[in-house]
Amino acid sequence: xxxxxxxxxxxxxxxxxxxxxxxxxxxxxxxxxxxxxxxxxxxxxxxxxxxxxxxxxxxxxxxxxxxxxxxxxxxxxxxxxxxxxxxxxxxxxxxxxxxxxxxxxxxxxxxxxxxxxxxxxxxxxxxxxxxxxxxxxxxxxxxxxxxxxxxxxxx
Amino acid sequence: xxxxxxxxxxxxxxxxxxxxxxxxxxxxxxxxxxxxxxxxxxxxxxxxxxxxxxxxxxxxxxxxxxxxxxxxxxxxxxxxxxxxxxxxxxxxxxxxxxxxxxxxxxxxxxxxxxxxxxxxxxxxxxxxxxxxxxxxxxxxxxxxxxxxxxxxxxxxxxxxxxxxxxxxxxxxxxxxxxxxxxxxxxxxxxxxxxxxxxxxxxxxxxxxxxxxxxxxxxxxxxxxxxxxxxxxxxxxxxxxxxxxxxxxxxxxxxxxxxxxxxxxxxxxxxxxxxxxxxxxxxxxxxxxxxxxxxxxxxxxxxxxxxxxxxxxxxxxxxxxxxxxxxxxxxxxxxxxxxxxxxxxxxxxxxxxxxxxxxxxxxxxxxxxxxxxxxxxxxxxxxxxxxxxxxxxxxxxxxxxxxxxxxxxxxxxxxxxxxxxxxxxxxxxxxxxxxxxxxxxxxxxxxxxxxxxxxxxxxxxxxxxxxxxxxxxxxxxxxxxxxxxxxxxxxxxxxxxxxxxxxxxxxxxxxxxxxxxxxxxxxxxxxxxxxxxxxxxxxxxxxxxxxxxxxxxxxxxxxxxxxxxxxxxxxxxxxxxxxxxxxxxxxxxxxxxxxxxxxxxxxxxxxxxxxxxxxxxxxxxxxxxxx
Numbered sequence: 218x219x220x221x222x223x224x225x226x227x228x229x230x231x232x233x234x235x236x237x238x239x240x241x242x243x244x245x246x247x248x249x250x251x252x253x254x255x256x257x258x259x260x261x262x263x264x265x266x267x268x269x270x271x272x273x274x275x276x277x278x279x280x281x282x283x284x285x286x287x288x289x290x291x292x293x294x295x296x297x298x299x300x301x302x303x304x305x306x307x308x309x310x311x312x313x314x315x316x317x318x319x320x321x322x323x324x325x326x327x328x329x330x331x332x333x334x335x336x337x338x339x340x341x342x343x344x345x346x347x348x349x350x351x352x353x354x355x356x357x358x359x360x361x362x363x364x365x366x367x368x369x370x371x372x
Numbered sequence: 373x374x375x376x377x378x379x380x381x382x383x384x385x386x387x388x389x390x391x392x393x394x395x396x397x398x399x400x401x402x403x404x405x406x407x408x409x410x411x412x413x414x415x416x417x418x419x420x421x422x423x424x425x426x427x428x429x430x431x432x433x434x435x436x437x438x439x440x441x442x443x444x445x446x447x448x449x450x451x452x453x454x455x456x457x458x459x460x461x462x463x464x465x466x467x468x469x470x471x472x473x474x475x476x477x478x479x480x481x482x483x484x485x486x487x488x489x490x491x492x493x494x495x496x497x498x499x500x501x502x503x504x505x506x507x508x509x510x511x512x513x514x515x516x517x518x519x520x521x522x523x524x525x526x527x528x529x530x531x532x533x534x535x536x537x538x539x540x541x542x543x544x545x546x547x548x549x550x551x552x553x554x555x556x557x558x559x560x561x562x563x564x565x566x567x568x569x570x571x572x573x574x575x576x577x578x579x580x581x582x583x584x585x586x587x588x589x590x591x592x593x594x595x596x597x598x599x600x601x602x603x604x605x606x607x608x609x610x611x612x613x614x615x616x617x618x619x620x621x622x623x624x625x626x627x628x629x630x631x632x633x634x635x636x637x638x639x640x641x642x643x644x645x646x647x648x649x650x651x652x653x654x655x656x657x658x659x660x661x662x663x664x665x666x667x668x669x670x671x672x673x674x675x676x677x678x679x680x681x682x683x684x685x686x687x688x689x690x691x692x693x694x695x696x697x698x699x700x701x702x703x704x705x706x707x708x709x710x711x712x713x714x715x716x717x718x719x720x721x722x723x724x725x726x727x728x729x730x731x732x733x734x735x736x737x738x739x740x741x742x743x744x745x746x747x748x749x750x751x752x753x754x755x756x757x758x759x760x761x762x763x764x765x766x767x768x769x770x771x772x773x774x775x776x777x778x779x780x781x782x783x784x785x786x787x788x789x790x791x792x793x794x795x796x797x798x799x800x801x802x803x804x805x806x807x808x809x810x811x812x813x814x815x816x817x818x819x820x821x822x823x824x825x826x827x828x829x830x831x832x833x834x835x836x837x838x839x840x841x842x843x844x845x846x847x848x849x850x851x852x853x854x855x856x857x858x859x860x861x862x863x864x865x866x867x868x869x870x871x872x873x874x875x876x877x878x879x880x881x882x883x884x885x886x887x888x889x890x891x892x893x894x895x896x897x898x899x900x901x902x903x904x905x906x907x908x909x910x911x912x913x914x915x916x917x918x919x920x921x922x923x924x925x926x927x928x929x930x931x932x933x934x935x936x937x938x939x940x941x942x943x944x945x946x947x948x949x950x951x952x953x954x955x956x957x958x959x960x961x962x963x964x965x966x967x968x969x970x971x972x973x974x975x976x977x978x979x980x981x982x983x984x985x986x987x988x989x990x991x992x993x994x995x996x997x998x
Binding site: 241243244246247251254266267268269270271272273274275276277278281351353354355 | 483525526527528529530531532533542544545546549550552553554561564565568573574577578580581652655656675678679681682693694695696698701
């Protein structure tokens with residue numbers, strides 16, 4: 218899949234960094250290290266109810282989770298683009314995916330539009346992944362809104 | 373009177389917190405009570421284990437021992453009975469404590485294995501340095517705790533483990549990240565774990581955990597033995613040619629017995645499991661409180677706020693969890709006043725554990741009497757009656773009798789006052805600050821008094837084959853009546869404890885808790901329990917067990933005499949303790965710790981000085997750090 222290529226990873230990294238700068242700016246200083254961590258097993262560990270343990274388990278940092286969410290969204294959009302443009306070359310598909318995910322940076326002319334249903338699916342996908350990764354409901358909603366708003370700019 | 377005069381001084385600064393640890397914490401005594409209850413449960417179960425396969429066994433029955441004691445049977449026979457009667461419980465006590473100790477010693481290995489901990493790599497050295505810096509700041513003496521972490525960056529918890537002078541702190545991998553991006557949270561978790569060390573929680577918590585595991589095995593043993601006896605032997609008999617119908621009939625005969633034993637065991641383990649969980653939960657919130665005082669209040673609230681947002685509805689097994697929910701911890705940090713209250717739950721636990729202790733003591737006492745008194749009785753037989761030596765030996769016999777009784781009952785009194793008295797002191801401190809005084813506060817003590825007796829009854833009912841539960845309607849009626857009497861006695865004990873504590877500590881203005889006043893209050897409260905409460909507990913059970921007996925009137929008269937003497941003693945104690953407190957106030961007039969002037973504030977312990985404006989006494993408050 219294109220998302221697993223160095224080019225795909227670079228795009229995921231760029232978008233994640235932009236989102237982290239808005240959601241958790243204190244993590245920017247060690248963004249690269251935290252972004253690499255998302256390839257490892259992330260999220261919260263098993264519950265801690267050991268004697269004299271601190272108890273509970275929280276999200277370590279936003280960056281790895283944001284990266285996981287962006288990766289899922291990228292994968293979803295890639296699949297949608299592939300479905301819509303079967304005959305086009307992979308380079309063109311990559312360009313369209315980039316255009317949807319990064320509308321400000323990419324050329325205006327290359328922008329395909331996502332339907333309202335697709336945007337809603339993205340919103341739900343982001344929310345689900347964020348909650349699964351240990352984000353609280355409010356932050357998960359914020360992240361979903363940020364990502365879908367950004368893609369809606371492609372319309 | 374202290375209670376009638378309002379405290380006119382302005383409130384202390386907001387950075388001062390009422391010191392939760394100004395008094396010895398009640399969980400220490402509760403832990404000791406839990407251990408004693410486990411030991412006494414072992415005594416009762418040893419009797420059961422022997423009794424199940426041999427229901428008519430006389431050698432180990434209490435009645436045989438008492439009869440031997442009363443009738444003065446041959447020395448050899450007495451010693452043999454005593455050895456059997458004490459040997460089996462001693463073996464089981466050794467077994468339960470040995471198993472608990474062995475599990476406790478193995479806890480560091482288990483934590484390391486389960487959490488896959490490793491020694492710190494060079495890149496994690498700053499983490500060890502941070503922990504050491506905090507340990508030095510709060511006054512922990514070297515050797516400092518050693519940090520161990522798993523690989524990776526997941527998890528945000530910590531855990532202290534190990535033994536004195538060799539403590540270790542587990543920090544999850546995610547704390548490597550937090551130290552850099554959320555240093556406040558990292559520090560809060562480290563301080564929470566260090567608070568467990570300074571609060572003396574480590575060995576108590578891991579030993580309580582180990583004891584709990586040993587108790588599960590010990591409690592299940594009679595059930596399994598019984599099931600084997602009831603069903604296993606029946607099956608063997610069937611194979612050996614007994615009629616199948618006979619076997620089924622025999623099994624059905626034993627079914628109620630098996631079911632009641634199983635139900636009692638499940639209930640017993642359930643209640644003890646809850647007690648163990650509450651004990652450990654309490655120590656967690658105390659560690660939170662201490663970490664907050666050391667300057668991590670905001671970070672802890674931040675952590676618990678996030679945890680509370682994620683928190684689902686507590687599961688049904690919440691009561692067995694070792695940690696309160698994030699919502700509860702946040703609530704307690706915001707309103708620490710909860711920690712100062714004497715709720716209904718603590719007296720209930722004390723009552724429940726007391727029931728287990730009483731059951732064991734009742735089985736042990738006659739045997740211990742035999743052990744220590746029989747040699748003296750035999751020695752007396754060979755002496756000329758009314759000779760000097762005869763009276764010396766007889767005096768020794770009575771002295772040993774009284775000393776043995778005191779040695780067995782005094783620890784119970786100490787544990788009751790250690791738990792309830794400590795929490796009551798905290799409640800009084802909070803009441804003083806809130807201005808809650810007067811007779812209504814005394815009346816409110818009826819709730820913990822009712823809980824204490826309810827816990828006691830619950831303990832009797834769930835102890836397998838308890839010798840203390842009523843077996844007939846007459847016994848049941850006497851039981852109900854005695855519940856009322858004992859509740860009043862429990863209330864009187866709490867009232868007296870409040871009376872003396874209030875007067876001793878409200879006027880004290882030192883820098884630290886006064887050792888002399890603690891000793892005086894401890895002495896009087898213990899004496900009250902020892903004379904005016906505990907004998908009533910045993911009398912109560914004797915009356916119930918003789919409800920349908922012609923001897924009831926004899927025991928009723930005995931109870932009446934004790935009650936009269938105890939109440940007269942109670943009045944004497946009130947007068948004496950009041951006099952001593954007055955004398956103390958005259959000799960040591962309350963002085964401001966800042967300017968040295970004698971204060972005339974109504975409640976000097978919590979007041980600010982009328983001359984210099986500083987706090988008069990410092991012992992009841994603690995400064996919150998940044």
